[in-house]
Amino acid sequence: MSSRDAILAKLRAARRPFEDAPPRPSAYLPVTVQDDLSTDALIERFSAELTRLMGTTLVVNGDDEARAAVIDLLKKHEAKRILSWDFAHIPVSGLKEAIESAGIDILYPEPYTGDREAMLHLAEGAQVGLTGADAAAATTGTLIVTTAPGKGRIPTILPPVLISVISLDQLLPRIESWFARLREADPKMSGITNSANFCLITGPSRTGDIEMELILGVHGPGTQYVVIKKTEDA
Amino acid sequence: MELTSNQFQQSAHIALEDIRLRNALDRATGNADGRRRQVMAELPHAAALRQQGRAARLRALNELPELLEQVEAQITGRGGHVLWAETGDQAVQHVLDICDQHQLKLGVKSKSMVTEEINLLPALEAHGIEMIETDLGEYIVQVSESHPSHIIMPVMHMTKEQIRDLFMDKLAMPHTNDAGDMTRFIRGHLRNKYLEADFGMSGGNFLIAETGTVVVVTNEGNGRLSTSMPKVHIAVVGIEKVIPTWEDFATLIQLLPRSATGQRLSVYGNAISGGRRPGEPDGPDEFYLVLVDNGRTNIYASEYTEALACIRCGACLNACPVYQNVGGHSYGWVYPGPIGSIVTPLLKGIENASPLPFASSLCGACKQACPVDIDIPDMLLKLRRDLQHVQDPMIRAGMKGFGFAFSNPLLYQVGGKAASLVTNMIAKNSADGEKTIADLPIPFIGNWTESRDFPPLAKESFHAWWKKNRK
Numbered sequence: 001m002s003s004r005d006a007i008l009a010k011l012r013a014a015r016r017p018f019e020d021a022p023p024r025p026s027a028y029l030p031v032t033v034q035d036d037l038s039t040d041a042l043i044e045r046f047s048a049e050l051t052r053l054m055g056t057t058l059v060v061n062g063d064d065e066a067r068a069a070v071i072d073l074l075k076k077h078e079a080k081r082i083l084s085w086d087f088a089h090i091p092v093s094g095l096k097e098a099i100e101s102a103g104i105d106i107l108y109p110e111p112y113t114g115d116r117e118a119m120l121h122l123a124e125g126a127q128v129g130l131t132g133a134d135a136a137a138a139t140t141g142t143l144i145v146t147t148a149p150g151k152g153r154i155p156t157i158l159p160p161v162l163i164s165v166i167s168l169d170q171l172l173p174r175i176e177s178w179f180a181r182l183r184e185a186d187p188k189m190s191g192i193t194n195s196a197n198f199c200l201i202t203g204p205s206r207t208g209d210i211e212m213e214l215i216l217g218v219h220g221p222g223t224q225y226v227v228i229k230k231t232e233d234a
Numbered sequence: 235m236e237l238t239s240n241q242f243q244q245s246a247h248i249a250l251e252d253i254r255l256r257n258a259l260d261r262a263t264g265n266a267d268g269r270r271r272q273v274m275a276e277l278p279h280a281a282a283l284r285q286q287g288r289a290a291r292l293r294a295l296n297e298l299p300e301l302l303e304q305v306e307a308q309i310t311g312r313g314g315h316v317l318w319a320e321t322g323d324q325a326v327q328h329v330l331d332i333c334d335q336h337q338l339k340l341g342v343k344s345k346s347m348v349t350e351e352i353n354l355l356p357a358l359e360a361h362g363i364e365m366i367e368t369d370l371g372e373y374i375v376q377v378s379e380s381h382p383s384h385i386i387m388p389v390m391h392m393t394k395e396q397i398r399d400l401f402m403d404k405l406a407m408p409h410t411n412d413a414g415d416m417t418r419f420i421r422g423h424l425r426n427k428y429l430e431a432d433f434g435m436s437g438g439n440f441l442i443a444e445t446g447t448v449v450v451v452t453n454e455g456n457g458r459l460s461t462s463m464p465k466v467h468i469a470v471v472g473i474e475k476v477i478p479t480w481e482d483f484a485t486l487i488q489l490l491p492r493s494a495t496g497q498r499l500s501v502y503g504n505a506i507s508g509g510r511r512p513g514e515p516d517g518p519d520e521f522y523l524v525l526v527d528n529g530r531t532n533i534y535a536s537e538y539t540e541a542l543a544c545i546r547c548g549a550c551l552n553a554c555p556v557y558q559n560v561g562g563h564s565y566g567w568v569y570p571g572p573i574g575s576i577v578t579p580l581l582k583g584i585e586n587a588s589p590l591p592f593a594s595s596l597c598g599a600c601k602q603a604c605p606v607d608i609d610i611p612d613m614l615l616k617l618r619r620d621l622q623h624v625q626d627p628m629i630r631a632g633m634k635g636f637g638f639a640f641s642n643p644l645l646y647q648v649g650g651k652a653a654s655l656v657t658n659m660i661a662k663n664s665a666d667g668e669k670t671i672a673d674l675p676i677p678f679i680g681n682w683t684e685s686r687d688f689p690p691l692a693k694e695s696f697h698a699w700w701k702k703n704r705k
Contacts, residue, residue, distance in 0.1 A: 149513030220455020
């Protein structure tokens with residue numbers, strides 16, 4: 001008998017341990033509370049939560065302001081090279097051109113094409129990662145990023161600084177809201193299985209391993225910005 | 235990791251004498267438990283949420299075989315690999331085989347308790363495979379060639395000065411007293427390992443059955459880096475980690491950090507559903523999930539199934555007055571504290587961890603702190619009972635005889651009369667004038683009078699008195 005069959009047989013030979021467990025609720029109680037669901041309230045909550053985690057939220061109106069905000073941040077961190085998602089997935093028009101004309105190199109980390117080792121070492125030298133996001137959750141200050149063509153993991157985790165731009169319609173109340181949205185789109189949750197990976201990112205990388213002292217930026221980015229883009233007329 | 239749980243008392247005594255350790259434990263457990271209370275208190279439905287989390291875990295355990303099959307079907311359906319291991323050795327062999335097949339020589343690893351449990355790293359090392367622990371705490375453990383003392387905070391037993399000296403001695407770190415400097419030094423030190431690693435290794439905090447997804451939770455980002463940079467990812471996960479749905483996950487992923495470190499969410503909840511999909515720019519091409527039994531099916535079939543509901547937050551450790559004083563190493567194996575006092579005897583044999591069920595005052599703080607309301611005190615009591623059965627066949631035989639005599643009226647009356655006669659015969663006047671027996675001359679039960687006196691039985695039995703006085 002294979003290990004697989006042996007394990008399953010042993011489990012099946014046991015009586016069901018929790019037949020009296022409460023059934024799956026039709027409506028789950030959300031963990032966090034956010035009564036005011038207006039966009040302003042969500043922005044305020046997201047910003048407050050991220051600030052508490054030592055991240056920074058910037059709220060901008062329209063593409064021009066968004067572009068300027070990103071360029072400012074890149075200059076502030078003296079970025080010469082950035083790791084980026086494909087700009088089709090970053091909701092700011094003309095951003096790529098603006099970054100290029102500021103003389104900053106844009107690298108799209110694709111370790112499976114070309115010289116892997118050289119590419120990774122080049123990527124390691126980048127100062128900033130630049131991404132969009134699939135969604136953000138206000139009550140926890142969380143970004144949600146899934147993988148897809150043009151949307152890799154390396155820009156979100158390798159550089160010391162992470163800048164992510166989201167549009168207002170991506171800002172949800174809670175992480176539960178994102179799962180609910182996926183469930184509504186497809187009960188089989190293909191929103192998850194269509195990607196190899198998704199990640200909930202809640203603030204900059206941190207550790208408390210040495211005497212519980214809070215230190216940011218252990219392995220992931222120690223500095224995090226989320227730029228929330230409102231539409232121009234909003 | 236070598237099992238030394240039977241030396242709990244000796245280890246605990248050494249720990250209690252260690253002032254530096256006591257200070258470190260005071261600070262860490264106090265902080266963590268305080269923060270947990272704070273963030274749990276801000277939830278308006280904390281009690282209901284705890285039950286929601288508990289129900290998710292119990293439903294999962296109730297359907298465990300089906301959910302495991304679902305995980306397997308999902309992952310293999312997308313080209314991933316699922317390997318099953320009945321024992322720790324089998325799990326290790328699976329990993330060695332994968333390393334062999336893909337020629338893997340250098341791995342970066344994020345924190346996992348189950349890899350400690352199955353002694354994976356020494357086995358890899360013996361086969362010439364270098365494995366770097368990347369969680370800062372676990373890396374400190376690795377460099378100091380010791381073992382973690384807490385499920386969540388591996389080096390909570392060490393002071394900053396001890397860590398500094400270790401890094402200066404072993405890694406030639408320049409002198410500093412700043413934890414930030416030390417952390418940045420390690421960041422730089424490990425950077426190239428991520429780039430050069432052939433494979434990443436992780437445990438898994440949750441396995442979501444409906445999509446076949448492993449979730450690795452970290453604060454440092456090492457879990458995401460380890461599973462994003464290399465070409466191969468191996469996840470080693472205990473079979474009890476499965477939950478059915480993402481809605482269940484959404485509850486548990488928030489209860490876990492609130493209970494563990496008092497955070498509302500951990501920084502990275504990294505969810506891996508398999509290898510890189512067509513067109514995706516990065517991430518491992520090959521994904522392996524090693525499902526580890528290693529005694530869990532025995533627990534499943536026992537009356538201790540509830541112990542498998544644990545989500546390894548460490549809240550019961552921080553809340554436990556025993557753990558707070560003796561620290562994790564005293565428990566002598568991978569899982570310390572109240573939950574460890576249950577899991578260790580169950581996984582390693584109760585005779586090999588017999589002091590642990592007694593390493594508790596049964597105050598119930600552990601149950602109260604548990605985010606899924608596991609009845610730890612009740613299980614500790616049951617283990618104490620089991621231990622009697624294993625350890626003292628004489629007591630067992632004695633109790634059996636006792637039960638027989640007491641359920642037989644004639645034997646009971648004759649026995650009672652005899653006991654009254656004998657005890658009154660051997661009783662002596664004590665200092666305060668009462669007749670007592672200072673030393674019962676009966677094997678085993680005689681120990682009882684080592685620290686107290688035994689009163690002689692009444693000369694007239696209740697039966698006799700009742701017969702006389704009943705009107």
